Amino acid sequence: MTAHPFSAADSASTSGRAVTPSFWSRLWTRDAPGYLFLLPWFIGFFGLTLGPMLTSLYLSFTDFDLLTSPNWVGMDNYTRIFTxxxxxxxxxxVTFFFVIFSVPLKLAFALAVALLLNRGMRGLPLYRAVFYLPSLLGASVAIAVLWRQLFAGDGVVNDFLAIFGIEGPSWISNPRYSLWTLIVLSVWQFGSPMIIFLAGLRQIPQDMYEAASLDGASKARMFWKITLPLLTPVVFFNAVIQTIDAFKSFTPAFIISGGTGNPINSTLFYTLYLYQEAFGFFRMGYASALAWVLLAIVAAFTGFSFLTSKYWVHYDE
Known part of the structure; x- marks a missing residue:
């Protein structure tokens, strides 16, 4: 019997399709384990980050009080914010004043301590841990309560000043000083940028200092001409991170002012005002609009920082 001329080719083709795994089979055997490991992150990102963000974006165009259904109002919330x-x-x-003063002071203090620790003193790990501790505790409720007690009219700060015959004011209740107490608290949390500065200082080649010393350069000149230019990437990173954190600062102002921003709104941080609108007056739609305005402000600052960094940040090539 003569075989059909196409039977062998069809058989080979059919056999080839049978042994070649399909796209979904390859995906399962090759990529599925990786996606399974990423599954918790996907759940967190879409369920706890992206989902709530999109929901708040929708609510920012509504009148929503948490008790009734959202009522679409369009751009009314944003118009009210700016007009x-x-x-x-x-x-x-208040927020911009806090950011403008707290961030540079914190970075300057952190850099000064990092320069001191970079000299190679004994017990460096212990000092590094001690100086980093305030960054871990500073945003807690307990530290905010302690800070309120320290700067109260009958607090430890005024008791110390009384030793020298100085009668201190009630730092918390006086609008001239209340915001400065929060700035001091922020500067006290210098540990995180200090650790990063210290790591950056360790990356600067020592032979550059030796060459400058042989040329007769002073310590101050070496700092301005060698240390600071080579440290500008670290300064830039710390400045961006600390500024974003300063814009988001909430707990100290909430605890020290009792959630009101008083005296006379001198400690009314933007995040505190947002909290009042959302959970004090149940204007969740308006609070969502405030949140997106804050996001736009932080994004604008970050974008401006990156655009201008090419003029003053020097990377090692």
Whole structure:
């Protein structure tokens, strides 16, 4: 019997399809384990980050009080923020004042301590841990309560000043000083940027200092001409991170002011005002709009920082 001329080819083709794994089979055997390991991250990102963000974006265009269904109002919330809300302007002034003063002071203090520790003193790991500890505790409720007691009218700070015959004010209740107590608390949490500065200092080649010393350069000149230029990537990183954290600062202002931002709104941080609108007056739609305005401000600052970094940040090539 003569075989069909195409039977062998069909058999080979059919056999080839049978042994060649399909796309989904290859995906399961090759990629599925990786996706399974990533599954907790996917759940967290879509369920706890992206999902709530998109929900808040929708709510920012509604009138929502947590008790009834959202009522679509369009751009009314954003119009009110920029044209008819004096507390928004007050909270922005307080927040920008806090950011402008707390971040540079914290970075300067952190760099000074890092330079001191970089000299190779004994017990460096212990000092590093001790100086880093405030960064771990500073944002806690307990430290905020302690800070309020320290700067109260009958607190430890005024008791110390009384030793020298100085009658200190009530730092917390006086609008001239209340915000400065929060700035001091922020500067006290210098441990995190200090550790990063210390790591950056360890990466600077020592032979550059030796060559400068042979040329007769002073310590101050070596700092301005060698240390600081080579440290600018670290300065840039710390500045961006600390500024974002300063914009998000909430717990100290909430605890020290009792959640009101008083005296006379001198400690009314933007995040505290957002909290009041959301959970004090149940204006969740308006609070969502405030949150997105804050996101836009932080994004604008970060973008501006990256755009201008090419003029002052020097990377080792």
């Amino acid at each position: 008819a809300d004096p507390k928004f302007a007050a909270s922005m002034r």
